[in-house]
Amino acid sequence: MAMTATYGHARTDPHHIGRVAEHAGPAPKRIVTAYGFWVFLLSDIVMFSCFFAAYAVLVSQTADGPKGSEIFEQRNVAIETVCLLLSSFTCGMASIAADVRNRFWFYLGMAVTCVLGLAFLSIEFREFADLVSRGYGPSRSAFLTAFFSLVGCHGLHVSAGVLWLLTMMAQVFAKGFRADILRRMMCFALFWHALDIIWVAVFSVVYLLGGAP
Amino acid sequence: MLGKLDWSAIPFGQPIPLVAGAVVLVAILGVLIWVVVKGHLPYLWHEWITSVDHKRIGVMYVLLASVMLLRGGSDAIMMRIQQAIAYQSQGYLPPEHYNQIFSAHGTIMIFFVAMPFVIGLMNLVVPLQLGVRDVAFPTLNSVGFWLTATGALLVNVSLVVGEFARTGWLAFPPLSELSYSPGVGVDYYAWSLQISGVGTLVAGINLVTTVLKLRTRGMNYLRMPMFCWTTLASNLLIVAAFPILTATLAMLLLDRYLGFHFFTNEAGGNVMMFMNLIWAWGHPEVYILVLPAFGIYSEVVSTFSGKPLFGYRSMVLATMAICVISFMVWLHHFFTMGAGPDVNAIFGIASMIIAVPTGVKIYNWLFTMYGGRIRFATPMLWSVGFMVTFIIGGLTGVLVAVPPADFVLHNSMFLVAHFHNVIIGGVLFGAFAGFEYWFPKAFGFRLDERWGKAGFWFTFTGFWITFMPLYVVGMLGMTRRMQHYDVAAWRPWMLVAAIGMAVLTIGVVCQVMQLVVSIRNRAALRDRTGDPWDGRSLEWATSSPPPVFNFAFHPDVRGEDAYWAMKQHAKEQQLAHHAEPEYEDIEMPRNSPTGFVCAFFATITGFALIWHIWWMVILGVLGAFATFVVFAWRDHDEYVIPAAEVARIDRVNIEERRSLVSMAGAI
Ligand code: HEM
Ligand SMILES: [Cu+2]
Numbered sequence: 052m053a054m055t056a057t058y059g060h061a062r063t064d065p066h067h068i069g070r071v072a073e074h075a076g077p078a079p080k081r082i083v084t085a086y087g088f089w090v091f092l093l094s095d096i097v098m099f100s101c102f103f104a105a106y107a108v109l110v111s112q113t114a115d116g117p118k119g120s121e122i123f124e125q126r127n128v129a130i131e132t133v134c135l136l137l138s139s140f141t142c143g144m145a146s147i148a149a150d151v152r153n154r155f156w157f158y159l160g161m162a163v164t165c166v167l168g169l170a171f172l173s174i175e176f177r178e179f180a181d182l183v184s185r186g187y188g189p190s191r192s193a194f195l196t197a198f199f200s201l202v203g204c205h206g207l208h209v210s211a212g213v214l215w216l217l218t219m220m221a222q223v224f225a226k227g228f229r230a231d232i233l234r235r236m237m238c239f240a241l242f243w244h245a246l247d248i249i250w251v252a253v254f255s256v257v258y259l260l261g262g263a264p
Numbered sequence: 265m266l267g268k269l270d271w272s273a274i275p276f277g278q279p280i281p282l283v284a285g286a287v288v289l290v291a292i293l294g295v296l297i298w299v300v301v302k303g304h305l306p307y308l309w310h311e312w313i314t315s316v317d318h319k320r321i322g323v324m325y326v327l328l329a330s331v332m333l334l335r336g337g338s339d340a341i342m343m344r345i346q347q348a349i350a351y352q353s354q355g356y357l358p359p360e361h362y363n364q365i366f367s368a369h370g371t372i373m374i375f376f377v378a379m380p381f382v383i384g385l386m387n388l389v390v391p392l393q394l395g396v397r398d399v400a401f402p403t404l405n406s407v408g409f410w411l412t413a414t415g416a417l418l419v420n421v422s423l424v425v426g427e428f429a430r431t432g433w434l435a436f437p438p439l440s441e442l443s444y445s446p447g448v449g450v451d452y453y454a455w456s457l458q459i460s461g462v463g464t465l466v467a468g469i470n471l472v473t474t475v476l477k478l479r480t481r482g483m484n485y486l487r488m489p490m491f492c493w494t495t496l497a498s499n500l501l502i503v504a505a506f507p508i509l510t511a512t513l514a515m516l517l518l519d520r521y522l523g524f525h526f527f528t529n530e531a532g533g534n535v536m537m538f539m540n541l542i543w544a545w546g547h548p549e550v551y552i553l554v555l556p557a558f559g560i561y562s563e564v565v566s567t568f569s570g571k572p573l574f575g576y577r578s579m580v581l582a583t584m585a586i587c588v589i590s591f592m593v594w595l596h597h598f599f600t601m602g603a604g605p606d607v608n609a610i611f612g613i614a615s616m617i618i619a620v621p622t623g624v625k626i627y628n629w630l631f632t633m634y635g636g637r638i639r640f641a642t643p644m645l646w647s648v649g650f651m652v653t654f655i656i657g658g659l660t661g662v663l664v665a666v667p668p669a670d671f672v673l674h675n676s677m678f679l680v681a682h683f684h685n686v687i688i689g690g691v692l693f694g695a696f697a698g699f700e701y702w703f704p705k706a707f708g709f710r711l712d713e714r715w716g717k718a719g720f721w722f723t724f725t726g727f728w729i730t731f732m733p734l735y736v737v738g739m740l741g742m743t744r745r746m747q748h749y750d751v752a753a754w755r756p757w758m759l760v761a762a763i764g765m766a767v768l769t770i771g772v773v774c775q776v777m778q779l780v781v782s783i784r785n786r787a788a789l790r791d792r793t794g795d796p797w798d799g800r801s802l803e804w805a806t807s808s809p810p811p812v813f814n815f816a817f818h819p820d821v822r823g824e825d826a827y828w829a830m831k832q833h834a835k836e837q838q839l840a841h842h843a844e845p846e847y848e849d850i851e852m853p854r855n856s857p858t859g860f861v862c863a864f865f866a867t868i869t870g871f872a873l874i875w876h877i878w879w880m881v882i883l884g885v886l887g888a889f890a891t892f893v894v895f896a897w898r899d900h901d902e903y904v905i906p907a908a909e910v911a912r913i914d915r916v917n918i919e920e921r922r923s924l925v926s927m928a929g930a931i
Contacts, residue, residue, distance in 0.1 A: 075481065112531075190523035191531070
């Protein structure tokens with residue numbers, strides 16, 4: 052817009068707002084992408100909150116089935132937690148490696164993250180399978196319904212994260228550290244760290260509070 | 265092999281859906297054949313289906329909404345006829361069919377009419393008003409639209425294959441649980457909302473990011489047009505509320521598919537939890553719909569009064585206040601369900617507080633008009649009609665927010681009258697106003713004013729004749745969703761309402777005619793200046809329809825009502841000749857079939873889930889995942905428009921505008 056670009060002096064500014072700092076224009080792509088992904092993560096956290104709320108409402112509705120304290124194994128949960136926290140660290144290493152464009156450390160960081168994620172998933176899967184085989188599946192009681200859904204929802208997110216992680220490794224392998232690949236990597240890292248934060252909440256609300264006798 | 269699907273799913277015994285379905289099917293096939301035979305398919309594919317241009321996507325949203333409005337409208341006509349004749353008789357609809365109709369009507373009107381309409385207008389207009397080239401995530405935008413279309417498609421499929429829910433538009437358990445609704449109706453409902461809900465969330469994220477991160481130079485927050493503010497508020501609500509809907513429907517589906525116990529009567533499930541969750545989404549939802557409409561009224565009223573919006577800052581404040589408070593009142597939807605007097609009182613008061621910022625808005629619009637040079641073009645008529653109508657709807661809203669009054673009026677026809685009062689008089693009128701106002705921007709020609717005004721007056725009168733009687737029968741004790749009744753006192757009012765529906769229908773016909781006539785006369789109605797209404801914000805600073813890149817330069821904003829100020833300034837300068845600016849290459853996102861292909865797989869997956877066809881579910885999900893990977897693998901997602909091309913396109917626009925301004929200067 053030629054005129055727009057050259058004539059744009061506002062004489063009519065009835066509230067004298069024009070004196071505030073001028074907005075500089077559209078943000079760079081990296082910022083826009085990260086910002087949008089943040090907004091998505093917030094909405095994902097809202098969804099998790101609903102499952103947390105359901106758990107809080109239903110935690111005592113055991114319908115004569117087992118209570119949390121009778122079925123949770125704190126040792127397993129501790130191992131899971133360590134896996135996930137460590138994986139957040141290695142994911143951070145991979146991000147740094149991507150930023151300095153070091154392939155070796157990038158692949159290594161991602162691979163370790165993947166292994167830790169899979170270890171977490173397999174422990175969780177064993178826990179679920181064990182409960183189901185003892186007749187304590189999600190349809191046994193409202194409490195178990197809420198438990199399986201909340202923890203399972205987190206598990207599904209981790210599984211999706213692992214798939215994404217492998218895709219990221221393949222992309223870097225095929226295309227190198229291009230700007231768009233780096234933006235995706237940044238989103239992936241945000242996602243993985245967010246899962247960690249949610250796990251801390253799951254761990255505290257489900258296993259610590261819900262597991263109290 | 266085909267899960268629960270067999271021949272009994274086709275309602276051979278019921279003539280109405282079968283005939284309706286056949287007609288629609290023939291119509292769709294006819295259009296498809298016409299498109300293919302005439303060779304329009306490549307055009308449609310390249311210019312629309314795979315387009316990632318926010319303007320095109322906006323138009324497609326509005327088109328979807330308009331088509332679904334006709335579908336939801338025919339449901340409304342059927343219900344009004346049924347209630348008019350079902351006095352001491354069964355009427356012409358079997359009860360379970362009537363139940364499907366009101367459930368489908370409510371679901372369609374909220375999710376596939378009102379939502380796509382406002383999202384479409386926001387998509388079309390907001391980047392233009394912000395002076396930018398596109399939304400933050402163009403391809404995602406297309407995915408969002410096509411997922412919404414998937415949801416709409418699934419609802420319509422239920423007409424001929426299987427059945428729709430009979431549980432009302434919010435599918436309250438335990439009625440919607442497997443033991444009470446064993447058919448596929450609730451599954452149709454839940455999966456179509458689940459899929460289109462993802463689309464809505466995507467649109468919300470996109471628009472929030474666009475408003476917060478992409479504004480042009482100098483477009484400070486307190487210089488954004490009002491519509492951008494209400495878009496921001498509405499989309500913040502989408503981002504915060506739609507995940508609640510997703511979670512709630514997921515819980516219901518887990519109950520139905522895997523025998524979970526979130527909301528069942530057995531094993532400790534909790535029905536009230538559903539009420540709280542669904543309304544924690546549901547109440548913000550009505551503000552998601554009405555806030556953009558408020559923004560449209562603000563733009564329209566100020567343009568057609570020839571004045572800046574009165575109390576701009578208080579308007580911003582009111583918008584954000586509504587955005588926050590709307591999350592704190594959900595319990596007013598179930599005052600009668602035993603939360604106790606204290607809780608009810610708190611939520612009642614919170615509900616009434618929303619009336620304050622809303623009142624502020626009404627006063628601001630009135631003061632904007634006061635002393636202005638008002639032109640009663642069609643968009644302005646819808647806006648003034650809204651103010652009159654909405655005041656009644658708002659007052660009855662405050663009334664039902666009083667818990668003792670609500671104990672009498674809950675689930676009565678009074679309530680039906682109230683929410684139609686606000687949803688038609690607020691959202692739909694706003695959508696129509698925006699449609700009339702921005703149509704020339706989108707297509708480059710104005711709409712016929714005579715048919716438009718006729719459309720307004722018939723719709724407006726028809727609305728009052730249809731819905732005011734419902735207030736009365738509500739007071740007379742008629743509850744909602746009645747298939748037939750035996751109370752003589754209600755009968756005359758139901759007849760009046762049916763007549764009103766007929767008048768309303770004439771209004772709709774007028775609007776269709778308006779479109780037909782205007783397309784025919786488009787040469788005479790052409791808008792060459794890009795600024796047919798003497799507008800005030802930046803969307804009018806570019807040509808109509810805008811070029812793909814919207815603006816050859818990012819406009820530089822120096823105050824409120826940016827384009828108005830530019831025009832004034834240009835007049836003052838007597839258009840002294842300016843040297844032609846240096847044009848630069850522009851990068852734009854490439855078209856992509858990702859959205860369409862994703863929606864294709866989503867449709868397959870949704871249909872398979874509804875009918876428990878598990879191999880097809882797996883196929884659909886794999887297909888969707890593959891689409892994503894393929895999309896992620898693209899190497900070139902942008903193309904460059906060379907500076908010479910930009911210059912060529914822009915010069916035409918500048919010349920037209922020069923003549924416009926010099927003409928105005930001569931007066
Ligand atoms: C055009 C004229 C319209 C008429 C005559 C009409 C008529 C009706 C009727 C008769 C009902 C059933 C009430 C009952 O017995 O429970 C109903 C329900 C409803 N309508 Fe409309 N409607 C119209 C437009 C709309 C629009 C534009 C919307 C939304 C944008 C809408 C949203 C709803 C909703 C959410 C329900 C509740 C459905 C339920 O009971 O579950 N309606 N309408
Ligand atoms: Cu409400």
